[in-house]
Amino acid sequence: MNQKRWFRIVILLIFLVMSGYTLWNHFYHDQVSVTGIPKIGDPAPDFELYNLENQKIKLSGYSGKVVVLNFWGHWCEPCQQEMPTFEKVWNKFKDKGLVIIGVHLGQEAVTVKHFVDQYGITFPIVYDTSDLQTAHAYGIDPIPDTYIIKPDGTIADFRIGGPIDPDWLASTIQNNLP
Amino acid sequence: MIDSVKCECGHANPTETVLCESCGKPLIELPEHELLEMRYDGIARRSQRTNPSVTDRIWRFFSSVKVAVNLIIFTLLLSSVGTIFPQESxxxxxxxxxxxxxxEYYSSTYGAAGELYYAFGFSHTYSSWWLTLLLILIGTSLVICSLDRILPLYRALSKQQAKKHPFFLRRQRLSLNRSSFEESWNVQFLLAAKKHGYKTHEVEDAIFLEKNRFSRWGPYINHIGLIVFLIALVFRSMVPDWTMDQYNAFTEGEIRQVPNTPFYLENKKFTLEYYPNESIPKLFQTDAVLYKCTSNCDNPNVDPTLKELMTKPIRVNEPLEYDGYSFYQYQFSIIPPQLNSIHVTLRSLNLKNQQTYGQFTLSLKNPKPEYTVGEYHLTLIDYKPDFSISADKKPTSKTQNANAPGFVFQVNGPNIPAEGKKFMYFPLPKDKAFYREADLNAKVGSPVELGVNGMQDLNFATAISYLNVRTDRVLPWIFAGIILFLVGVSIGLYWQHRRVWVRFDGSNMILGAHTNKNWLGFRRELYTILIKSGLTLDERDLVNSIEQEKEISNDES
Incomplete structure (x- = not known):
C-alpha cells in the first residue's frame, strides 16, 4: 500500500514538474524575447562580445556598477557627434562606479579602430555579433541608442536617437551611482 | 479498513472487484436476466478504493475516462481557434x-477581430503555455488511465483459472449446456481447438481455451504512442534549440555565419534563369559551400577557422542537408552590381618604367588589417566603405555599404623610411578622379600604389539569396509516437481476444465463451470447433438464452 502511494506521488510529481517548467519557461522568456524591447525596470539583456583588444566583455560582469550602453555605428553622424560627450562623462565618473560600453553595430574592425583613435575614445568598445543579436535583444532600430543600467542590472532609463543630452546623461548616472 | 473480499472459492479479491478473479462468480448482486459485464474482466480498477487520500483523489480524477475525453475536446477546440488566422510564426x-x-499585421489585416486574436495570444496558440499545459494534463490522464487499467488487467489475465463458476458460464454471451457427453469428446474438442490456434489448458473437470491475448494490450500500446507523441510536442515547445525555422540573407561571394548554428555558409554564385520571353524564373540556384567554425567564431579581430563540410547547388525543393539542418532556397533579389573584393596589384608610382611587386585580394567587407606583398608590408590604417568628407572636414563613411570605398594604407619595405609611407586607394574610377588619388599619393611621397589589371580583377555581387534554415530534432520522436499508436490500433482492431471455458459436473457440461469484438466471427469459429469435436448443434444454440429472449421481445415490439 505504502509502495503504491509513493509510486503515485512520483508519477504525479513528474507531471507537476513538467507543468511548472512550462510556466517558468514561458514567463521567464517572456521578459526578453516575447515582448521584444526591454522597458524601464526590466533586466537588461546580457551579452558577451569582443572588444577591440580581442577580449570578451560580459555585461553581467559589471553588476554593482552603473553601465551606460551606447549602440552606435561608424557611419552614423549623430553617433560621431555624441562621442565626445560620452568620453567626458566617462573620465568624470569612471572611478566612481561607471562603465560605458559602446556597442558597435557591425564588425568593421579596421574602420572602428581608426574611428576610436580619431575621436580619442578610451571607454570600452565592443563589436556586436555579425547578426546583431545584442541590438535585436534591445530592439534597436535607428541609432544611436543609449541605455543606462542600474547597479542591480535593471534598466534605469534610455534615449533613442542622438546626439545625447549631456545634462540628462550626467544626472541619470549620478542618481544611480552606488 | 477492508482490503479484500473473499469469494466462496477461497480467493481473496481486492475491494470493488465485480467478478471473482479466480472462479468468475459475481461478488456483488447482479440483476437477473442480464449478461455479465466483462469489461476489464470484472477487476477492481486501481483508483476505486475506499478512504482516498489527497493523492488518491487527484489520481482518481485523472483516472477518469470522462475527464480524459473532456480534456481532449477542450484542447481540440482551443487548437482549432489557432487556425482561424495565420499564426505569428x-x-x-x-x-x-x-x-x-x-x-500591426493582425490589426491591419483582420481589423478588430485580429486585434482581439493577437491580444488573447491565439496568434501563437501552438507555442502557448496554456496549450502546453493542456497537453501535459492529457499526458497525465493517459498515463494514469493506462496504469490503472493495464496493471490489474495484466494480473487478472496472467492467473486465469480454467474452472469457472457455473453462474459465470451461464451468463456469458455465448453459452451452451449439455446434459450428457462422451469421454472421448474432450480429446476431439482439444484437437479441433488447437487447429484453430487456441492455447489449451486442461484441469480436472474443466477446459480453458484462449487465443490472441496480446490484442488486449493494443489500446495500451497506442496510449504509449500518444504519450511519446505528447512528450515530443511538449519538448518541442519547451526546448528552443531543438527546432529552428529562420530566414537569412546570403550575398553572392560572401561567407557569413549562419545565426544560432555552428555553421558558416558561402554563397559562391547565384544563378537565375528565365523562361524564354517571360518574366517567370525557370531556375534560381545558390551554389553553396557549408563550413563549420572550429575557433575564433564571430570574432571580428581574428579570422575564423573554417572547415569545409560540403558543397551543393541549392534549388527550390533541393535543399542542402547536413546534420539535421536543411537550407532551403526561399527568395532572391537581384541587386545593382556591388563590389565584393578586388584582386589588387601593388606597383610603383612611377608611371614610366612601372614595376609591379605582387598581388593580393582586398575585401570590401571587413578587410584584413595586414598584407605582405613581395618585399613590402601593407597595414590598412583606415577603410571607409562609403567615403565622404564630413561638414567638419573629416573623412567619414556615409553608409556601411561599399558604394565609394576608400582605403588608407601604410607601406613599409625597401627604400622606405622606418615609420612607413601612407597612401590612398580608391578602387572606383569616379572616386579616384573626384578625390584625386594620384595627386594625394604623389604629395605624400608614396613610392607605391594599388591598381587593377582589368575587369577580371573585380569581383561583383549581383544577387542576394535568401535561405530558409530549418531543423527539427523532435520530428523522429513524433513519428515514433505515431507509428506506435498505429501499431497499437491495428493490434486492437484486427485481432480479438477469444476465450472459451468448459466445466464438467458429472455428465453435465457447461460452456461459456467471451471475446472483446467480432462476436459473429467467434460464434462461427466456436461452432466449427464443436461440430469437429462431434457435437451436433445449430449455430444459434450458442446464443445465450437471455439474449435470445431479448431478441424475441425486440422482434415482437
Missing part, C-alpha cells in the same frame, strides 16, 4: 528584421 523575418510587427 508564419510571418517571415529575415535576419531578425520583421517587415511588419505582429500587432
Amino acid at each position: 508564419t510571418l517571415i523575418t529575415i535576419d531578425g528584421f520583421k517587415e511588419i510587427s505582429p500587432e
Whole structure:
C-alpha cells in the first residue's frame, strides 16, 4: 500500500514538474524575447562580445556598477557627434562606479579602430555579433541608442536617437551611482 | 479498513472487484436476466478504493475516462481557434528584421477581430503555455488511465483459472449446456481447438481455451504512442534549440555565419534563369559551400577557422542537408552590381618604367588589417566603405555599404623610411578622379600604389539569396509516437481476444465463451470447433438464452 502511494506521488510529481517548467519557461522568456524591447525596470539583456583588444566583455560582469550602453555605428553622424560627450562623462565618473560600453553595430574592425583613435575614445568598445543579436535583444532600430543600467542590472532609463543630452546623461548616472 | 473480499472459492479479491478473479462468480448482486459485464474482466480498477487520500483523489480524477475525453475536446477546440488566422510564426523575418510587427499585421489585416486574436495570444496558440499545459494534463490522464487499467488487467489475465463458476458460464454471451457427453469428446474438442490456434489448458473437470491475448494490450500500446507523441510536442515547445525555422540573407561571394548554428555558409554564385520571353524564373540556384567554425567564431579581430563540410547547388525543393539542418532556397533579389573584393596589384608610382611587386585580394567587407606583398608590408590604417568628407572636414563613411570605398594604407619595405609611407586607394574610377588619388599619393611621397589589371580583377555581387534554415530534432520522436499508436490500433482492431471455458459436473457440461469484438466471427469459429469435436448443434444454440429472449421481445415490439 505504502509502495503504491509513493509510486503515485512520483508519477504525479513528474507531471507537476513538467507543468511548472512550462510556466517558468514561458514567463521567464517572456521578459526578453516575447515582448521584444526591454522597458524601464526590466533586466537588461546580457551579452558577451569582443572588444577591440580581442577580449570578451560580459555585461553581467559589471553588476554593482552603473553601465551606460551606447549602440552606435561608424557611419552614423549623430553617433560621431555624441562621442565626445560620452568620453567626458566617462573620465568624470569612471572611478566612481561607471562603465560605458559602446556597442558597435557591425564588425568593421579596421574602420572602428581608426574611428576610436580619431575621436580619442578610451571607454570600452565592443563589436556586436555579425547578426546583431545584442541590438535585436534591445530592439534597436535607428541609432544611436543609449541605455543606462542600474547597479542591480535593471534598466534605469534610455534615449533613442542622438546626439545625447549631456545634462540628462550626467544626472541619470549620478542618481544611480552606488 | 477492508482490503479484500473473499469469494466462496477461497480467493481473496481486492475491494470493488465485480467478478471473482479466480472462479468468475459475481461478488456483488447482479440483476437477473442480464449478461455479465466483462469489461476489464470484472477487476477492481486501481483508483476505486475506499478512504482516498489527497493523492488518491487527484489520481482518481485523472483516472477518469470522462475527464480524459473532456480534456481532449477542450484542447481540440482551443487548437482549432489557432487556425482561424495565420499564426505569428508564419510571418517571415529575415535576419531578425520583421517587415511588419505582429500587432500591426493582425490589426491591419483582420481589423478588430485580429486585434482581439493577437491580444488573447491565439496568434501563437501552438507555442502557448496554456496549450502546453493542456497537453501535459492529457499526458497525465493517459498515463494514469493506462496504469490503472493495464496493471490489474495484466494480473487478472496472467492467473486465469480454467474452472469457472457455473453462474459465470451461464451468463456469458455465448453459452451452451449439455446434459450428457462422451469421454472421448474432450480429446476431439482439444484437437479441433488447437487447429484453430487456441492455447489449451486442461484441469480436472474443466477446459480453458484462449487465443490472441496480446490484442488486449493494443489500446495500451497506442496510449504509449500518444504519450511519446505528447512528450515530443511538449519538448518541442519547451526546448528552443531543438527546432529552428529562420530566414537569412546570403550575398553572392560572401561567407557569413549562419545565426544560432555552428555553421558558416558561402554563397559562391547565384544563378537565375528565365523562361524564354517571360518574366517567370525557370531556375534560381545558390551554389553553396557549408563550413563549420572550429575557433575564433564571430570574432571580428581574428579570422575564423573554417572547415569545409560540403558543397551543393541549392534549388527550390533541393535543399542542402547536413546534420539535421536543411537550407532551403526561399527568395532572391537581384541587386545593382556591388563590389565584393578586388584582386589588387601593388606597383610603383612611377608611371614610366612601372614595376609591379605582387598581388593580393582586398575585401570590401571587413578587410584584413595586414598584407605582405613581395618585399613590402601593407597595414590598412583606415577603410571607409562609403567615403565622404564630413561638414567638419573629416573623412567619414556615409553608409556601411561599399558604394565609394576608400582605403588608407601604410607601406613599409625597401627604400622606405622606418615609420612607413601612407597612401590612398580608391578602387572606383569616379572616386579616384573626384578625390584625386594620384595627386594625394604623389604629395605624400608614396613610392607605391594599388591598381587593377582589368575587369577580371573585380569581383561583383549581383544577387542576394535568401535561405530558409530549418531543423527539427523532435520530428523522429513524433513519428515514433505515431507509428506506435498505429501499431497499437491495428493490434486492437484486427485481432480479438477469444476465450472459451468448459466445466464438467458429472455428465453435465457447461460452456461459456467471451471475446472483446467480432462476436459473429467467434460464434462461427466456436461452432466449427464443436461440430469437429462431434457435437451436433445449430449455430444459434450458442446464443445465450437471455439474449435470445431479448431478441424475441425486440422482434415482437
